[in-house]
Amino acid sequence: MGNDGGSIPTRRELVREAARTPSTAQVKEAQREQQEHSWTTCPLSHKALSRPIVSDSVGNLYNKDAVLQFLLPGDDGEGISSKADCEEILSGRVKSLRDVVELKFEVDTERTEHPSDRAHAPRERGEGWICPITAKPLGPGVKSVYLVPCGHVFAEEAIRQLKGDKCLQCNESYAEENIIPILTTKEDDKKRLIARGHKLAEQALTHSLKKAPGSKKRKKHATADGTADVTADAAGFVSKQTSDVKSRSNTSAPVPNGASGNGIKNAATSSLTARVLAEESEKKKRRKGNENIDSLFSKKDGASKNGDFMTRGFSIPSAARR
Numbered sequence: 001m002g003n004d005g006g007s008i009p010t011r012r013e014l015v016r017e018a019a020r021t022p023s024t025a026q027v028k029e030a031q032r033e034q035q036e037h038s039w040t041t042c043p044l045s046h047k048a049l050s051r052p053i054v055s056d057s058v059g060n061l062y063n064k065d066a067v068l069q070f071l072l073p074g075d076d077g078e079g080i081s082s083k084a085d086c087e088e089i090l091s092g093r094v095k096s097l098r099d100v101v102e103l104k105f106e107v108d109t110e111r112t113e114h115p116s117d118r119a120h121a122p123r124e125r126g127e128g129w130i131c132p133i134t135a136k137p138l139g140p141g142v143k144s145v146y147l148v149p150c151g152h153v154f155a156e157e158a159i160r161q162l163k164g165d166k167c168l169q170c171n172e173s174y175a176e177e178n179i180i181p182i183l184t185t186k187e188d189d190k191k192r193l194i195a196r197g198h199k200l201a202e203q204a205l206t207h208s209l210k211k212a213p214g215s216k217k218r219k220k221h222a223t224a225d226g227t228a229d230v231t232a233d234a235a236g237f238v239s240k241q242t243s244d245v246k247s248r249s250n251t252s253a254p255v256p257n258g259a260s261g262n263g264i265k266n267a268a269t270s271s272l273t274a275r276v277l278a279e280e281s282e283k284k285k286r287r288k289g290n291e292n293i294d295s296l297f298s299k300k301d302g303a304s305k306n307g308d309f310m311t312r313g314f315s316i317p318s319a320a321r322r
Contacts, residue, residue, distance in 0.1 A: 031185055035140035038183050042066050043089050045080045050127075052272065054100035055146065056093045057197045057207040058190065059182045067100060068276045079279075093197070096213055098206040101151045101180075104169070105129040108137065131155035133168060140183075148178040149209045156181065178209070 022030070042049055044066040052064040069079065070086045071094075080086060094100055108128035129138040134155045138144045143156040152169040159179060166173050177196055181189050197207065204212045 032140060035183060035185070039140050044070060044086050047079070051105065053103050053105070055103055055180065055182065056090065056100055057180075057200075058093065058193045059180050059184055061103075061183065062100070064100075064102065065272055065276055067094060067097070068273060070094070071096065072276065072280060074280070093207075096206070098208050098210045098212070101146070101148055101208050103146055103153050104151045105138070105153050106132040129153070131158055133158035133162065143184075144182045145179050146182060147172075147174045148180060148207070150174070153182070 038061065040049055041047070042063040043060070044062055047063065047066075049061055049063060054062050054064045054067055056062070066080050070083070070090075081089070106129065108130040130136060131138060131142070131144070131154050132152075134157065136142050136155050138153060138155065144153055145156050145159055146153045147159075147167050150167050150170050150172045152167050154168065158168070162168065165175070177192075180193065184190060184193075200206065200209075201212070206212050
Protein backbone atom coordinates (compact mmCIF):
# COMPACT_ATOMS: atom_id res chain seq x y z
CA MET A 1 0.00 0.00 0.00
CA GLY A 2 1.09 3.59 -0.55
CA ASN A 3 2.52 5.66 -3.43
CA ASP A 4 -0.84 5.37 -5.20
CA GLY A 5 -2.48 8.43 -3.84
CA GLY A 6 -4.28 6.46 -1.13
CA SER A 7 -3.85 6.39 2.61
CA ILE A 8 -2.37 3.78 4.91
CA PRO A 9 -4.74 2.99 7.79
CA THR A 10 -3.18 2.72 11.20
CA ARG A 11 -3.96 0.05 13.78
CA ARG A 12 -5.87 2.63 15.80
CA GLU A 13 -8.21 3.16 12.88
CA LEU A 14 -8.69 -0.55 12.20
CA VAL A 15 -9.20 -1.63 15.81
CA ARG A 16 -11.83 0.68 17.14
CA GLU A 17 -12.36 -1.10 20.46
CA ALA A 18 -9.89 -3.24 22.35
CA ALA A 19 -10.97 -6.65 23.62
CA ARG A 20 -12.57 -6.36 27.02
CA THR A 21 -12.85 -8.86 29.81
CA PRO A 22 -16.52 -9.91 30.20
CA SER A 23 -18.23 -8.33 33.15
CA THR A 24 -19.71 -10.34 36.00
CA ALA A 25 -23.21 -9.72 34.65
CA GLN A 26 -22.21 -10.97 31.20
CA VAL A 27 -20.62 -14.11 32.65
CA LYS A 28 -23.74 -14.88 34.70
CA GLU A 29 -25.98 -14.33 31.68
CA ALA A 30 -23.88 -16.72 29.58
CA GLN A 31 -24.00 -19.31 32.36
CA ARG A 32 -27.78 -18.93 32.65
CA GLU A 33 -28.25 -19.48 28.91
CA GLN A 34 -25.98 -22.53 29.02
CA GLN A 35 -27.90 -23.90 32.00
CA GLU A 36 -31.25 -23.47 30.22
CA HIS A 37 -29.91 -25.30 27.18
CA SER A 38 -28.48 -28.16 29.28
CA TRP A 39 -31.76 -28.54 31.20
CA THR A 40 -33.81 -28.85 28.01
CA THR A 41 -31.56 -30.51 25.39
CA CYS A 42 -29.72 -33.83 25.25
CA PRO A 43 -26.11 -33.14 24.16
CA LEU A 44 -25.84 -36.51 22.39
CA SER A 45 -28.97 -36.40 20.23
CA HIS A 46 -29.59 -32.62 20.31
CA LYS A 47 -33.25 -33.42 21.01
CA ALA A 48 -35.45 -32.20 23.84
CA LEU A 49 -34.88 -33.98 27.14
CA SER A 50 -37.75 -36.35 27.84
CA ARG A 51 -38.10 -39.19 30.32
CA PRO A 52 -36.43 -41.61 30.79
CA ILE A 53 -33.49 -39.32 31.55
CA VAL A 54 -30.13 -40.49 32.90
CA SER A 55 -27.17 -38.71 34.47
CA ASP A 56 -23.45 -39.50 34.53
CA SER A 57 -21.01 -39.13 37.41
CA VAL A 58 -20.65 -35.33 37.01
CA GLY A 59 -24.38 -34.56 36.88
CA ASN A 60 -24.90 -34.08 33.14
CA LEU A 61 -28.31 -35.04 31.71
CA TYR A 62 -28.95 -37.30 28.69
CA ASN A 63 -31.88 -39.08 27.08
CA LYS A 64 -31.59 -42.76 27.90
CA ASP A 65 -32.28 -43.88 24.33
CA ALA A 66 -29.38 -41.67 23.10
CA VAL A 67 -27.02 -43.38 25.57
CA LEU A 68 -28.23 -46.78 24.39
CA GLN A 69 -27.61 -45.77 20.76
CA PHE A 70 -24.07 -44.76 21.69
CA LEU A 71 -23.35 -47.99 23.57
CA LEU A 72 -24.62 -50.27 20.79
CA PRO A 73 -21.69 -51.58 18.70
CA GLY A 74 -21.44 -50.87 15.00
CA ASP A 75 -21.76 -47.73 12.93
CA ASP A 76 -22.82 -44.33 14.19
CA GLY A 77 -26.40 -44.56 15.40
CA GLU A 78 -29.18 -42.60 13.74
CA GLY A 79 -30.44 -39.62 15.67
CA ILE A 80 -27.23 -38.96 17.63
CA SER A 81 -23.92 -37.28 16.94
CA SER A 82 -21.02 -39.30 15.58
CA LYS A 83 -19.30 -41.76 17.90
CA ALA A 84 -16.25 -39.50 18.08
CA ASP A 85 -18.36 -36.49 19.09
CA CYS A 86 -20.25 -38.53 21.68
CA GLU A 87 -17.00 -39.85 23.16
CA GLU A 88 -15.70 -36.29 23.39
CA ILE A 89 -18.87 -35.17 25.19
CA LEU A 90 -18.87 -38.13 27.58
CA SER A 91 -15.07 -37.98 28.14
CA GLY A 92 -14.90 -41.70 28.93
CA ARG A 93 -17.39 -41.44 31.80
CA VAL A 94 -20.01 -43.72 30.21
CA LYS A 95 -18.88 -47.16 29.06
CA SER A 96 -21.98 -49.10 30.08
CA LEU A 97 -25.44 -48.51 31.51
CA ARG A 98 -23.94 -49.00 34.97
CA ASP A 99 -22.12 -45.68 34.55
CA VAL A 100 -25.39 -43.74 34.52
CA VAL A 101 -28.33 -43.44 36.92
CA GLU A 102 -31.91 -43.05 35.72
CA LEU A 103 -33.43 -39.98 37.36
CA LYS A 104 -36.89 -40.02 38.93
CA PHE A 105 -38.47 -36.59 38.65
CA GLU A 106 -41.62 -35.53 40.44
CA VAL A 107 -43.97 -34.25 37.72
CA ASP A 108 -46.03 -31.18 38.50
CA THR A 109 -49.39 -32.12 37.00
CA GLU A 110 -51.08 -28.93 38.21
CA ARG A 111 -48.62 -26.50 36.66
CA THR A 112 -49.89 -24.78 33.52
CA GLU A 113 -47.48 -23.72 30.83
CA HIS A 114 -46.89 -19.97 31.13
CA PRO A 115 -44.12 -17.84 29.55
CA SER A 116 -42.95 -16.71 32.99
CA ASP A 117 -42.43 -20.34 34.04
CA ARG A 118 -39.88 -20.96 31.32
CA ALA A 119 -37.27 -18.95 33.23
CA HIS A 120 -37.41 -21.53 36.01
CA ALA A 121 -38.23 -24.86 34.39
CA PRO A 122 -38.46 -24.62 30.59
CA ARG A 123 -40.04 -27.74 29.12
CA GLU A 124 -40.77 -27.91 25.41
CA ARG A 125 -43.53 -30.45 25.95
CA GLY A 126 -45.16 -28.62 28.85
CA GLU A 127 -44.01 -31.10 31.52
CA GLY A 128 -42.92 -29.45 34.75
CA TRP A 129 -40.62 -31.01 37.36
CA ILE A 130 -40.82 -30.00 40.99
CA CYS A 131 -39.09 -30.86 44.24
CA PRO A 132 -41.41 -33.20 46.18
CA ILE A 133 -40.42 -31.51 49.47
CA THR A 134 -40.28 -27.78 48.69
CA ALA A 135 -42.60 -27.87 45.62
CA LYS A 136 -40.16 -25.55 43.82
CA PRO A 137 -39.84 -26.01 40.03
CA LEU A 138 -36.60 -27.75 39.12
CA GLY A 139 -34.49 -26.12 36.45
CA PRO A 140 -31.68 -23.63 35.89
CA GLY A 141 -33.12 -21.30 38.56
CA VAL A 142 -32.99 -23.89 41.37
CA LYS A 143 -29.96 -25.86 42.52
CA SER A 144 -30.97 -29.50 42.22
CA VAL A 145 -29.42 -32.79 43.31
CA TYR A 146 -30.20 -36.49 43.00
CA LEU A 147 -29.36 -39.46 45.17
CA VAL A 148 -27.42 -42.56 44.21
CA PRO A 149 -28.47 -45.29 43.77
CA CYS A 150 -32.25 -44.58 43.80
CA GLY A 151 -32.12 -41.55 41.46
CA HIS A 152 -34.79 -39.39 43.13
CA VAL A 153 -34.36 -35.66 42.43
CA PHE A 154 -34.74 -32.87 45.02
CA ALA A 155 -33.91 -29.22 45.49
CA GLU A 156 -30.52 -28.89 47.19
CA GLU A 157 -31.97 -26.90 50.09
CA ALA A 158 -34.39 -29.74 50.94
CA ILE A 159 -31.54 -32.23 51.35
CA ARG A 160 -29.41 -29.69 53.20
CA GLN A 161 -32.10 -28.73 55.71
CA LEU A 162 -33.59 -32.19 56.24
CA LYS A 163 -30.34 -33.91 57.03
CA GLY A 164 -30.53 -37.68 57.01
CA ASP A 165 -29.20 -40.84 55.46
CA LYS A 166 -32.38 -42.14 53.80
CA CYS A 167 -34.19 -40.99 50.68
CA LEU A 168 -37.28 -38.93 51.47
CA GLN A 169 -39.18 -40.66 48.67
CA CYS A 170 -38.26 -44.35 48.81
CA ASN A 171 -36.52 -44.55 52.21
CA GLU A 172 -33.40 -46.08 50.62
CA SER A 173 -30.13 -45.40 52.43
CA TYR A 174 -27.48 -43.16 50.87
CA ALA A 175 -24.15 -41.62 51.84
CA GLU A 176 -23.40 -37.90 51.76
CA GLU A 177 -20.81 -38.38 49.02
CA ASN A 178 -23.56 -39.89 46.82
CA ILE A 179 -25.55 -36.65 46.67
CA ILE A 180 -24.91 -35.59 43.06
CA PRO A 181 -25.54 -31.95 42.03
CA ILE A 182 -27.21 -31.63 38.62
CA LEU A 183 -25.37 -29.48 36.04
CA THR A 184 -23.31 -27.74 38.69
CA THR A 185 -21.18 -24.71 37.83
CA LYS A 186 -19.14 -24.71 41.05
CA GLU A 187 -15.53 -25.80 40.70
CA ASP A 188 -15.55 -27.35 44.19
CA ASP A 189 -18.49 -29.59 43.27
CA LYS A 190 -16.83 -30.63 40.01
CA LYS A 191 -13.61 -31.55 41.81
CA ARG A 192 -15.55 -33.53 44.42
CA LEU A 193 -17.43 -35.49 41.76
CA ILE A 194 -14.22 -36.27 39.87
CA ALA A 195 -12.54 -37.45 43.09
CA ARG A 196 -15.60 -39.60 43.85
CA GLY A 197 -15.33 -41.21 40.41
CA HIS A 198 -11.65 -42.07 40.98
CA LYS A 199 -12.44 -43.53 44.39
CA LEU A 200 -15.21 -45.73 42.97
CA ALA A 201 -12.93 -46.92 40.16
CA GLU A 202 -10.35 -48.03 42.73
CA GLN A 203 -13.08 -50.06 44.42
CA ALA A 204 -14.16 -51.61 41.08
CA LEU A 205 -17.52 -49.82 41.31
CA THR A 206 -19.40 -47.70 38.78
CA HIS A 207 -21.31 -44.46 39.24
CA SER A 208 -24.50 -46.39 40.07
CA LEU A 209 -22.56 -48.26 42.82
CA LYS A 210 -22.72 -51.52 40.85
CA LYS A 211 -19.77 -53.73 40.11
CA ALA A 212 -17.74 -52.58 37.14
CA PRO A 213 -17.74 -54.89 34.07
CA GLY A 214 -14.94 -57.41 34.28
CA SER A 215 -14.91 -57.53 38.06
CA LYS A 216 -16.16 -60.45 40.12
CA LYS A 217 -19.68 -61.34 39.02
CA ARG A 218 -22.55 -61.17 41.45
CA LYS A 219 -25.24 -63.74 41.76
CA LYS A 220 -28.35 -63.38 39.66
CA HIS A 221 -30.52 -62.16 42.57
CA ALA A 222 -27.86 -60.41 44.66
CA THR A 223 -29.36 -56.92 44.76
CA ALA A 224 -30.58 -55.49 48.03
CA ASP A 225 -34.27 -55.72 47.18
CA GLY A 226 -33.99 -59.23 45.79
CA THR A 227 -34.54 -58.21 42.17
CA ALA A 228 -32.20 -58.94 39.30
CA ASP A 229 -29.68 -56.37 38.11
CA VAL A 230 -31.58 -55.01 35.14
CA THR A 231 -29.03 -52.39 34.08
CA ALA A 232 -26.48 -54.86 32.72
CA ASP A 233 -23.63 -53.77 30.53
CA ALA A 234 -25.06 -52.89 27.10
CA ALA A 235 -22.10 -54.41 25.31
CA GLY A 236 -22.70 -57.70 27.09
CA PHE A 237 -26.34 -58.20 26.20
CA VAL A 238 -26.52 -56.55 22.77
CA SER A 239 -25.79 -59.77 20.87
CA LYS A 240 -28.69 -61.51 22.57
CA GLN A 241 -30.92 -58.49 22.00
CA THR A 242 -30.15 -58.48 18.27
CA SER A 243 -30.90 -62.19 17.85
CA ASP A 244 -34.17 -61.82 19.78
CA VAL A 245 -35.28 -58.88 17.65
CA LYS A 246 -34.58 -60.87 14.47
CA SER A 247 -36.46 -63.90 15.76
CA ARG A 248 -39.46 -61.77 16.69
CA SER A 249 -39.46 -60.18 13.24
CA ASN A 250 -39.65 -63.64 11.59
CA THR A 251 -42.65 -64.81 13.57
CA SER A 252 -46.08 -63.40 14.26
CA ALA A 253 -46.51 -65.09 17.63
CA PRO A 254 -47.44 -62.47 20.27
CA VAL A 255 -45.30 -61.96 23.33
CA PRO A 256 -47.23 -62.59 26.55
CA ASN A 257 -48.00 -59.60 28.76
CA GLY A 258 -45.30 -58.91 31.35
CA ALA A 259 -42.63 -60.81 29.43
CA SER A 260 -39.93 -58.77 27.77
CA GLY A 261 -38.77 -61.49 25.40
CA ASN A 262 -35.24 -60.08 25.28
CA GLY A 263 -33.68 -61.26 28.53
CA ILE A 264 -34.22 -58.00 30.46
CA LYS A 265 -36.68 -58.29 33.32
CA ASN A 266 -37.29 -54.55 33.74
CA ALA A 267 -40.17 -53.67 31.43
CA ALA A 268 -39.16 -50.03 30.81
CA THR A 269 -35.53 -50.81 29.98
CA SER A 270 -36.59 -53.80 27.89
CA SER A 271 -39.04 -51.87 25.72
CA LEU A 272 -36.59 -49.00 25.24
CA THR A 273 -33.78 -51.35 24.22
CA ALA A 274 -36.07 -53.24 21.85
CA ARG A 275 -37.12 -49.98 20.18
CA VAL A 276 -33.52 -48.87 19.71
CA LEU A 277 -32.55 -52.24 18.25
CA ALA A 278 -35.56 -52.21 15.94
CA GLU A 279 -34.45 -48.84 14.59
CA GLU A 280 -30.97 -50.24 13.98
CA SER A 281 -32.47 -53.23 12.15
CA GLU A 282 -34.54 -50.96 9.91
CA LYS A 283 -31.46 -48.88 9.19
CA LYS A 284 -29.53 -51.97 8.02
CA LYS A 285 -32.44 -53.10 5.81
CA ARG A 286 -32.50 -49.75 4.04
CA ARG A 287 -28.79 -50.08 3.31
CA LYS A 288 -29.29 -53.36 1.46
CA GLY A 289 -31.39 -51.69 -1.21
CA ASN A 290 -34.80 -52.60 -2.49
CA GLU A 291 -35.74 -55.72 -4.43
CA ASN A 292 -36.17 -53.87 -7.72
CA ILE A 293 -32.49 -52.90 -7.78
CA ASP A 294 -31.37 -56.37 -6.69
CA SER A 295 -33.34 -58.01 -9.50
CA LEU A 296 -31.19 -56.27 -12.12
CA PHE A 297 -28.13 -58.25 -11.10
CA SER A 298 -27.50 -61.98 -11.37
CA LYS A 299 -27.28 -64.17 -8.31
CA LYS A 300 -24.41 -66.51 -7.51
CA ASP A 301 -26.54 -69.62 -7.87
CA GLY A 302 -27.21 -68.87 -11.54
CA ALA A 303 -30.85 -69.93 -11.28
CA SER A 304 -31.79 -68.08 -14.47
CA LYS A 305 -30.48 -69.70 -17.66
CA ASN A 306 -30.41 -66.46 -19.62
CA GLY A 307 -28.94 -64.40 -16.78
CA ASP A 308 -29.76 -60.72 -16.68
CA PHE A 309 -29.35 -57.89 -19.14
CA MET A 310 -25.86 -57.09 -17.84
CA THR A 311 -24.39 -60.62 -17.98
CA ARG A 312 -26.17 -62.74 -20.61
CA GLY A 313 -24.48 -61.17 -23.68
CA PHE A 314 -25.16 -62.37 -27.24
CA SER A 315 -25.82 -66.00 -28.15
CA ILE A 316 -26.21 -67.64 -31.64
CA PRO A 317 -29.52 -69.48 -32.14
CA SER A 318 -29.14 -73.25 -32.55
CA ALA A 319 -30.95 -73.18 -35.95
CA ALA A 320 -28.40 -70.79 -37.40
CA ARG A 321 -25.50 -73.05 -36.43
CA ARG A 322 -26.69 -75.79 -38.84
